[in-house]
Amino acid sequence: MPKAIRLYVAYVEKMNRFIGRFAMYLIFAMLGVLLYSSFSKAVFLPSLWTLETAQFLMVAYYLLGGGYSMQLGDHVRMDLLYTTWKPRTRSLVDSITVLFLIFYLCLLLYGGYSSTAYAIEYGEKSYSAWAPYMWPVKVVMTFGVLLMLLQALATLFKDIAAVRGEEI
Numbered sequence: 001m002p003k004a005i006r007l008y009v010a011y012v013e014k015m016n017r018f019i020g021r022f023a024m025y026l027i028f029a030m031l032g033v034l035l036y037s038s039f040s041k042a043v044f045l046p047s048l049w050t051l052e053t054a055q056f057l058m059v060a061y062y063l064l065g066g067g068y069s070m071q072l073g074d075h076v077r078m079d080l081l082y083t084t085w086k087p088r089t090r091s092l093v094d095s096i097t098v099l100f101l102i103f104y105l106c107l108l109l110y111g112g113y114s115s116t117a118y119a120i121e122y123g124e125k126s127y128s129a130w131a132p133y134m135w136p137v138k139v140v141m142t143f144g145v146l147l148m149l150l151q152a153l154a155t156l157f158k159d160i161a162a163v164r165g166e167e168i
Helices: 003-024 026-043 050-064 066-072 087-122 135-163
Strands: none
Touching: 003 026, 003 050, 003 066, 003 135, 026 050, 050 066, 050 135, 066 135, 087 135
């Protein structure tokens, strides 16, 4: 594989590893918010912001960790026949199926970008009683999809290299 592709794969995987490890700790922030919510409902008046904040943190946790999960191979896979195949056959099938994922992520990125642009331009707010602005969570969602798309391309390059008998 060309050096540019090797550098791309190395850079994307390093970036997804860093962001994915950061995203792992968002679960503790979400647990803290939910613990505060439970405590405030028992002792004080319930807070309006806790449930929605926990949902936003879960979105960030899930989407920012998606590329890292893909890099580690920890995503869900139907492996009825997959585990019996030779590594080269697996790489060939993966290099074909990842094209469908890339297509889907491109559509998702386009929709995320247009939704984020709308939220920023018109100051979109949630329809809850708290009514936070929606653009921060939409920016995080779009960035998470972009990270997954970059990782899917890196995975495609690694699979093509494996089919050719090379290692990246």
